[in-house]
Amino acid sequence: MEQAGSIFDDVDEARKARAIEEARADVAAGRVVPHAVVGPWLLKLADALERGEALPPAPHSGVPR
Numbered sequence: 001m002e003q004a005g006s007i008f009d010d011v012d013e014a015r016k017a018r019a020i021e022e023a024r025a026d027v028a029a030g031r032v033v034p035h036a037v038v039g040p041w042l043l044k045l046a047d048a049l050e051r052g053e054a055l056p057p058a059p060h061s062g063v064p065r
Helices: 013-028 035-053
Strands: none
Touching: none
């Protein structure tokens, strides 16, 4: 029996290239969030999900797009 295809089998290479270009521009502009900020946020997110509470807002770099 043939295995069903994965959603990851069909890659839009142009879209992927644009996403990488955007990510590199964000890093160059300083639009990043340090691990020291993301780690604690992930713990709060996990706790909120487990308890069925409101989700905490995602951290932002503070640098406008």
